[in-house]
Amino acid sequence: MLIGYHVSAAGGLHRAIAEAETIGCNAIQIFVGSPQVWQTSVVDPSEIKKYQDALAKSKVEKVLVHSAYLPNPASHKDTLRRMSLKKMKEEIRTAHAIKADGYNFHCGSNQNSNAEGVRLTTETLNRLAELSDEKYPISLIIENDAGAGHRIGDTIEELAQIWQGIKNKKRFGFCLDTCHLFVSGIDLRTKKDIDALVSKFDKLIGLKHLKFIHINDAIFELGSKKDRHELIGRGHIGAAGFKALLHHPKLRQLPFIMETPYGGDSKGAIPARIKELKYVKTLAQ
Ligand SMILES: [Zn+2]
Numbered sequence: 001m002l003i004g005y006h007v008s009a010a011g012g013l014h015r016a017i018a019e020a021e022t023i024g025c026n027a028i029q030i031f032v033g034s035p036q037v038w039q040t041s042v043v044d045p046s047e048i049k050k051y052q053d054a055l056a057k058s059k060v061e062k063v064l065v066h067s068a069y070l071p072n073p074a075s076h077k078d079t080l081r082r083m084s085l086k087k088m089k090e091e092i093r094t095a096h097a098i099k100a101d102g103y104n105f106h107c108g109s110n111q112n113s114n115a116e117g118v119r120l121t122t123e124t125l126n127r128l129a130e131l132s133d134e135k136y137p138i139s140l141i142i143e144n145d146a147g148a149g150h151r152i153g154d155t156i157e158e159l160a161q162i163w164q165g166i167k168n169k170k171r172f173g174f175c176l177d178t179c180h181l182f183v184s185g186i187d188l189r190t191k192k193d194i195d196a197l198v199s200k201f202d203k204l205i206g207l208k209h210l211k212f213i214h215i216n217d218a219i220f221e222l223g224s225k226k227d228r229h230e231l232i233g234r235g236h237i238g239a240a241g242f243k244a245l246l247h248h249p250k251l252r253q254l255p256f257i258m259e260t261p262y263g264g265d266s267k268g269a270i271p272a273r274i275k276e277l278k279y280v281k282t283l284a285q
């Protein structure tokens with residue numbers, strides 16, 4: 001199975017591969033720049049070469065690039081949507097240059113209404129696909145949200161509405177995050193819950209469009225809308241839910257990527273992840 005982490009590319013993209021190898025991941029997620037700033041630094045060709053050499057020698061088979069935190073495709077503000085498009089396009093260029101398997105992002109939020117948020121997200125994403133289509137045809141992966149405040153794309157119904165408006169469907173796919181699903185009100189604690197989620201997604205969007213899964217346990221309870229990730233099996237979703245998810249025959253071939261907190265102090269962080277990954281692989285057995 002393909003299981004791994006969001007790993008750190010601090011100090012160079014090749015560092016992410018080194019961390020993945022130390023932990024034992026065969027699927028990873030990275031940022032291609034600082035996630036907190038609008039400015040995008042162009043990644044140096046020599047850094048890309050180092051990364052690709054490291055990747056070729058590693059066991060990593062899937063690499064997902066996660067967008068910076070700032071873009072907001074759903075925003076009611078024109079300027080913010082324009083800045084988001086620019087930033088996302090720049091990140092897509094880098095994601096394409098490193099031959100990543102997808103570029104993952106959230107829909108953002110809209111202060112006016114969900115309907116407007118859905119409409120503007122769809123518009124922004126269609127524009128993004130147009131802007132990057134010929135030169136950088138990487139898969140654009142829409143992630144579900146935890147649904148706090150005016151956030152867009154937390155329910156499968158809302159994701160389906162966005163999907164219906166997407167013109168170039170072969171360019172897009174989805175990533176479901178378990179913590180976000182759970183705190184937005186979708187129970188995942190039993191096999192029955194997982195089956196219900198899979199059938200709902202298949203009915204409203206189509207399972208073949210589901211490309212990645214973020215596996216994170218949740219610090220807060222079902223429907224709380226509070227997006228705080230917990231170590232697998234230690235939160236409100238719990239081991240049984242993850243076991244059912246990892247064993248679902250229609251999901252097993254997908255890459256499962258954890259964005260769980262680093263456990264322990266800075267020295268203990270990597271050993272804690274090695275341990276957690278082993279635990280998740282046991283659940284998947
Ligand atoms: Zn996520």
Ligand SMILES: [Zn+2]
Pocket residue numbers: 146177179180227228229
């Ligand atoms: Zn989250």
